[in-house]
Amino acid sequence: MRHILLYFGLITVSVLFLSNAGGVPQGVTGSITEASHNSCGTCHTSQTDVDVAIDFKILNKDNQQVTKYISGETYSIALQVNANNNPKSYGFQLTAIEEDTKDDAGTWDRYGDKVKPVILTIFQKQRRYLNQSAPKIDGLFTAEWKAPETDKGNIVFYYAGIAVNLNGNTSGDKHTKGQFKLKSNTSSIDDKTLDKKILLYPNPAGNHIRLQSDLITQIDFIDPSCHLTVHLSVEDGIVDISSLPVGLYICLLKDHHGQALFTQQLIKL
Numbered sequence: 001m002r003h004i005l006l007y008f009g010l011i012t013v014s015v016l017f018l019s020n021a022g023g024v025p026q027g028v029t030g031s032i033t034e035a036s037h038n039s040c041g042t043c044h045t046s047q048t049d050v051d052v053a054i055d056f057k058i059l060n061k062d063n064q065q066v067t068k069y070i071s072g073e074t075y076s077i078a079l080q081v082n083a084n085n086n087p088k089s090y091g092f093q094l095t096a097i098e099e100d101t102k103d104d105a106g107t108w109d110r111y112g113d114k115v116k117p118v119i120l121t122i123f124q125k126q127r128r129y130l131n132q133s134a135p136k137i138d139g140l141f142t143a144e145w146k147a148p149e150t151d152k153g154n155i156v157f158y159y160a161g162i163a164v165n166l167n168g169n170t171s172g173d174k175h176t177k178g179q180f181k182l183k184s185n186t187s188s189i190d191d192k193t194l195d196k197k198i199l200l201y202p203n204p205a206g207n208h209i210r211l212q213s214d215l216i217t218q219i220d221f222i223d224p225s226c227h228l229t230v231h232l233s234v235e236d237g238i239v240d241i242s243s244l245p246v247g248l249y250i251c252l253l254k255d256h257h258g259q260a261l262f263t264q265q266l267i268k269l
């Protein structure tokens with residue numbers, strides 16, 4: 001009996017360590033779906049005089065960094081692992097999880113140099129990950145990620161990165177991990193209680209208008225006939241429009257980022 005146990009023990013250990021430079025045998029990004037105690041450091045011993053940092057970016061088609069996604073849009077993901085003390089090379093692991101359902105989020109494509117998709121079984125569930133296919137000298141790992149076709153709420157990217165000395169075993173390397181929350185673009189304005197028709201009232205209005213939504217913090221009043229634009233801010237849900245000349249205005253209702261969320265017509269009496 002003891003021999004059998006030892007035998008299985010040895011198999012388990014060798015399976016655990018049957019890893020190579022071209023991948024990681026388990027999920028170690030710190031994702032909520034993983035065993036929390038696992039990290040690249042489960043196998044790679046840490047080199048104390050090396051500091052590792054990961055720079056994680058999501059870029060839209062115009063190459064602008066985003067913090068919110070639009071359903072069905074494709075984004076470029078760039079994960080840069082950096083370290084001091086001249087490591088020989090770098091590796092990484094990355095996964096995207098829907099915050100609410102804890103399912104894999106979106107789809108991956110167009111893998112950059114030395115990036116490969118892998119399926120790992122985590123708590124009997126198959127999960128999608130990206131990993132190095134081989135150590136990469138510049139530490140930059142890229143891929144395309146397509147957001148879910150419908151709004152799935154917030155999406156969290158969990159990642160780990162490692163700086164390695166390529167000594168052929170797991171000693172003398174250093175790893176770190178992090179996460180990035182990509183917000184749902186519609187979550188803030190897809191509020192069922194918002195009725196666009198009565199966002200702003202009364203209409204026509206004299207000296208003051210009221211706002212239904214506290215998302216709106218400023219309004220541009222555009223007079224189409226003379227191209228006059230007046231910017232006014234919302235104070236406690238009320239805008240003082242006494243300074244506006246009488247007439248018909250197109251109102252751009254903006255959030256605190258200055259992004260126009262709605263347009264509406266207003267008659268100033």
Ligand code: HEC
Nearest residue numbers: 016019020021040043091092093135160162164166167168
């Ligand atoms: C279950 C154990 C295990 C875990 C967890 C693990 N590795 Fe490894 N890894 C190894 C072993 C064993 C080697 C050495 C074998 C080799 O060089 O081919 C290795 C080698 C590497 C190498 C090649 C460099 C070298 O020194 O040989 C890279 C890059 C790498 N791992 C990245 C990672 C990253 C990134 C993580 C975390 C996201 C990670 N590993 C987690 C076992 C592991």
